[in-house]
Amino acid sequence: MDRLKSCIRNIPDFPKPGIQFKDITPLVKDPAMLRLAVHQLIHPFLGERLTAVAGMEARGFIFGSLAAWDLGIGFVPLRKPGKLPYNVQTISFELEYGAATLEVHMDAFGPGDRVLLVDDLIATGGTAAASCELIEKLGAEVAACAFVIELDALDGRSRLKRYPVHSLIHF
Ligand code: AMP
Numbered sequence: 001m002d003r004l005k006s007c008i009r010n011i012p013d014f015p016k017p018g019i020q021f022k023d024i025t026p027l028v029k030d031p032a033m034l035r036l037a038v039h040q041l042i043h044p045f046l047g048e049r050l051t052a053v054a055g056m057e058a059r060g061f062i063f064g065s066l067a068a069w070d071l072g073i074g075f076v077p078l079r080k081p082g083k084l085p086y087n088v089q090t091i092s093f094e095l096e097y098g099a100a101t102l103e104v105h106m107d108a109f110g111p112g113d114r115v116l117l118v119d120d121l122i123a124t125g126g127t128a129a130a131s132c133e134l135i136e137k138l139g140a141e142v143a144a145c146a147f148v149i150e151l152d153a154l155d156g157r158s159r160l161k162r163y164p165v166h167s168l169i170h171f
Contacts, residue, residue, distance in 0.1 A: 060118055078102045095124070125158065
């Protein structure tokens, strides 16, 4: 995991003062590190019955779709408002600064589905908690949540107590 961690670039004060932005682009550019990250991300779930991976816009799409490919299941994008062309289910939630909304196609999941939620990073856990609620609104079950990076001090996993939470790199 130290090799993965060394590929994360810290950008101070981006996108606003006080934020230490964790830039994953050096990791995803390196083929060996990208493969390692995706393998480690899905490893705990290899024996589980999963029907889909859901990933949040935008960096969740990178790791989520590769995880889905590796697991041999489909990928569902959770998108910012106004991007999805068909009927949507919506959830709005509070972020550290301001509010946000995510949408998913109404027919993306249903009862009987077991979903692995994937994002690049968990900070306060607000985005992931809202994403789980959105998946459950469609009648599906969240099997687990997986993140490449976890910011331990923000204790985002305390908002995901109902689910197994797996993360690779801790800051
Ligand atoms: P949160 O809802 O607070 O857990 O924030 C998680 C979402 O915001 C993820 O989709 C991350 O990509 C993004 N994010 C939050 N904090 C950072 C950070 N320090 N560096 C990079 N991305 C971040």
